[in-house]
Amino acid sequence: MSDQKRDVLQIGKQVEMFVDDTLIHRMEKTYLKLNPPEKKEIVLTMDQPWEGSGSGIYCSVFKDGDIYRMYYRGTFDNSSDHSNGQACCYAESRDGIHWERPELGIHEFNGSTRNNIIMLGNIAHNFSPFLDTRPGVPPQEKYKAVAGYAPRGLFTFVSEDGLHFTKFQEEPVLTKGAFDSHNLAFWDAQRNCYICYSRYFASNLEPNIEAPEDSAVFVGVRAIQYSTSEDFIHWTEPQPNEYDKGPLEHFYTNSTLPCPGAEHIYLSFPMRFMPERFKIAGHSKVGVSDNTFMTSRNGMFWKRAFREAWTRPGLDPRNWTQRSSAPAWGILETSTEEFSLYINEHYQWDDSRIRRVTVPRHRFASVHGDYTGGVFTTKLLAVGGNALMINYATSAPGSVKVGIIDESGWPISNFSTEDCDIIYGDELSYTVTWRGNADLSSFVGKAVRFKFELKDADIYALRFGDCT
Structure with a gap:
C-alpha cells in the first residue's frame, strides 16, 4: 500500500490536460491525438x-x-x-x-x-x-x-x-x-x-x-x-x-x-x-x-x-x-x-x-477513441473535489462514459461505467453524473482511477471541482 500511495497524483482542483502521458495508466484502442489550431x-x-x-x-x-x-x-x-x-x-x-x-x-x-x-x-x-x-x-x-x-x-x-x-x-x-x-x-x-x-x-x-x-x-x-x-x-x-x-x-x-x-x-x-x-x-x-x-x-x-x-x-x-x-x-x-x-x-x-x-480552451491535444470504441484509465489520482468535470467532444452517435476504480482495480459500486449517464456533445466543462448523482464527497482525499470508455470521442482535460 505504501508503494501505491507514493504513486498517487495530487492534482487538487487544477486543470489537467491530456497533452502527454502524465495522467495515463493504460490505453486500449485509444491514443493521444494532437489537435492543430x-x-x-x-x-x-x-x-x-x-x-x-x-x-x-x-x-x-x-x-x-x-x-x-x-x-x-x-x-x-x-x-x-x-x-x-x-x-x-x-x-x-x-x-x-x-x-x-x-x-x-x-x-x-x-x-x-x-x-x-x-x-x-x-x-x-x-x-x-x-x-x-x-x-x-x-x-x-x-x-x-x-x-x-x-x-x-x-x-x-x-x-x-x-x-x-x-x-x-x-x-x-x-x-x-x-x-x-x-x-x-x-x-x-x-x-x-x-x-x-x-x-x-x-x-x-x-x-x-x-x-x-x-x-x-x-x-x-x-x-x-x-x-x-x-x-x-x-x-x-x-x-x-x-x-x-x-x-x-x-x-x-x-x-x-x-x-x-x-x-x-x-x-x-x-x-x-x-x-x-x-x-x-x-x-x-x-x-x-x-x-x-x-x-x-x-x-x-x-x-x-x-x-x-x-x-x-x-x-x-x-x-x-x-x-x-x-x-x-x-x-x-x-x-x-x-x-x-x-x-x-x-x-x-x-x-x-x-x-x-x-x-x-485547453484543447491542444486529447485522448481519442474512434467509432469502434476504446478505453483508457488514469493513474491513481487523489480526489480533490466533490465533482469531476471533463472537457470533451463527441460526434452525433459518439459517447463518453466514466467509471471509478478503487486502488485494487475493482469498479466502485454505483460509480462504474455502467452507472454513468451517457455523455455526448461538445463542452469545455461538463460535470459527470452516475444515475443522476455527481457528488464525489465520499471520495475526497482518496486515491482512485478513472476509466473512460470512448466512442468517436475526445477527452481533452479533466479537473475536480465543487458541485452545487
Whole structure:
C-alpha cells in the first residue's frame, strides 16, 4: 500500500490536460491525438517602410490591463542579422483580432517619428519584452526584455511603460549560446524565479546539416537551453533542454510559456527547421520549416508526445520557404472559450505577415477513441473535489462514459461505467453524473482511477471541482 500511495497524483482542483502521458495508466484502442489550431485572419501585413521582407518574426504578445501588446521584428536592411537596419515594432489591440500601429514618436525613421518603433539597431533583431508579474516588482521595472546574439551575448532591459526601454546593466547576463533568434524570458510563478529560454548550437551533428550562417558560433543543431535567475541580474549557467524521445531536430525558436489556466504545465511551440530541403524555385535561401508542440511539468525535461507538425505550411507556396511558421511567444485568452496564438507567414517575401490561430480552451491535444470504441484509465489520482468535470467532444452517435476504480482495480459500486449517464456533445466543462448523482464527497482525499470508455470521442482535460 505504501508503494501505491507514493504513486498517487495530487492534482487538487487544477486543470489537467491530456497533452502527454502524465495522467495515463493504460490505453486500449485509444491514443493521444494532437489537435492543430484553426487558422484565422491576417492581423498584420508588413507594409510600412521599416517593415521589409524579414519583418514580422520573433513576435511576443501578452495582455496588459485592457489592452493586448504585440512586439515584432522590423527590417529595412536585410544584409545581416547584425545590421543596424533593424527595429523592434509595437502594435496593440483591444480584442486580439484588430491590431493597430500607434504613432509613438520615439525613434526617427527617414526624417519622421510617426512610426511604431520602440528600438533601433542590431539589438532590435530579437528584442523580446514581457510583463513582469513578480510580486513587488518596482514600477520602473514593470516591463523587461532580453535581446542579443553571439559573440556579444544576451542583454537585459527594463521599462516603466513597455515602450521606452533601457539596459538593466551594461554587460551581458549570458554569453554561452548563439542567441541569434527568438530568445525569451518571463517570471515563472511555479518556480519563483525568472527563466530564460535561448538558442544555442548542440554538438551532436547529423548528416546533411547545414552550417549556420554565422561562422563565429559553434556549428551544430539549433537547440534550446534554459537559465534561471532570482533577480534578473545573476543567471545560472545555461543548461540544454532534455527530451523523453525523438531524433535530434533543428529547433529554431521555442515560444515556451505556462498554459493559461493550467500554469503548472509548460507548453512549447518550436519552429522546426529543415535546412537540407528546398521547395520553391527562385527563392534566395534553402530550408523549409513548420512548428511542433511539446510539454513539460518542470520547464527542464520535455515530453514530445507528438512528432507531427502543430501547423503545416499548407497550400500556400510562400510558406514553403525558410523560417516561416514561427509561433509568437504568448497565448491570449480572447474569450472565455478561446485561446489566440500568432504565427509568422511569408518570411522573406514582399508580403510577410502575422496570422492569428485559435485553440478552444485547453484543447491542444486529447485522448481519442474512434467509432469502434476504446478505453483508457488514469493513474491513481487523489480526489480533490466533490465533482469531476471533463472537457470533451463527441460526434452525433459518439459517447463518453466514466467509471471509478478503487486502488485494487475493482469498479466502485454505483460509480462504474455502467452507472454513468451517457455523455455526448461538445463542452469545455461538463460535470459527470452516475444515475443522476455527481457528488464525489465520499471520495475526497482518496486515491482512485478513472476509466473512460470512448466512442468517436475526445477527452481533452479533466479537473475536480465543487458541485452545487
